[in-house]
Amino acid sequence: MAVLAIARMGHPVLLQVAGDVADPTAPEIRRLIADMRETLDQSGGVGLAAPQVYVSARLFLYSVPESRSEGADDPALPVQVLINPRIEPADDEMLLRMEGCLSIPGLRGQVPRYRKIRYRGQDENGDIVQGVATGFRAHVMQHEMDHLDGILYPMRMTDLGRLGFDAEMMRYGARA
Ligand code: NI
Numbered sequence: 158m159a160v161l162a163i164a165r166m167g168h169p170v171l172l173q174v175a176g177d178v179a180d181p182t183a184p185e186i187r188r189l190i191a192d193m194r195e196t197l198d199q200s201g202g203v204g205l206a207a208p209q210v211y212v213s214a215r216l217f218l219y220s221v222p223e224s225r226s227e228g229a230d231d232p233a234l235p236v237q238v239l240i241n242p243r244i245e246p247a248d249d250e251m252l253l254r255m256e257g258c259l260s261i262p263g264l265r266g267q268v269p270r271y272r273k274i275r276y277r278g279q280d281e282n283g284d285i286v287q288g289v290a291t292g293f294r295a296h297v298m299q300h301e302m303d304h305l306d307g308i309l310y311p312m313r314m315t316d317l318g319r320l321g322f323d324a325e326m327m328r329y330g331a332r333a
Contacts (some may be wrong), residue, residue, distance in 0.1 A: 162210070166309055177241050186240075204217060204300060205219075215240065215305045216241070218238055231294050254268065261309065264323065265321060276290055
């Protein structure tokens with residue numbers, strides 16, 4: 158396994174619509190996932206999408222740390238892999254949460270996302286995985302899904318007054 162370089166905002170790969178993964182079990186995809194796991198592990202982040210490591214393919218990793226779990230319907234989860242994902246809102250309710258992104262180091266912003274989503278995709282064995290997600294999990298899945306469509310979280314923000322440097326946001330209590 159290898160720790161991969163992470164693309165930063167401004168690199169065009171982050172604005173591309175990624176292509177489908179033809180065979181989730183292909184050796185190069187397995188290797189990519191293993192390297193992305195290592196990279197995410199080293200980064201301290203909660204999610205990582207393939208375009209962030211310069212691979213324009215529709216797959217992402219995400220997790221729910223114990224500290225971010227929001228109850229029984231949003232349990233802590235070790236790193237999950239979702240390939241060729243589809244996400245749709247399960248209802249109309251949206252809420253704001255503070256987000257950061259490994260491709261936008263040092264910044265945080267409050268981003269509106271759907272509270273509850275339905276998801277469907279494939280795992281590393283090519284098997285279908287699907288379900289309903291809510292809480293922090295739903296939020297991080299929507300953030301990672303956006304990376305596959307060339308969307309970065311500031312592009313989703315409705316109030317750029319709520320974008321700022323991490324250290325300042327923490328210092329002045331703006332953290333959500
Ligand atoms: Ni991100």
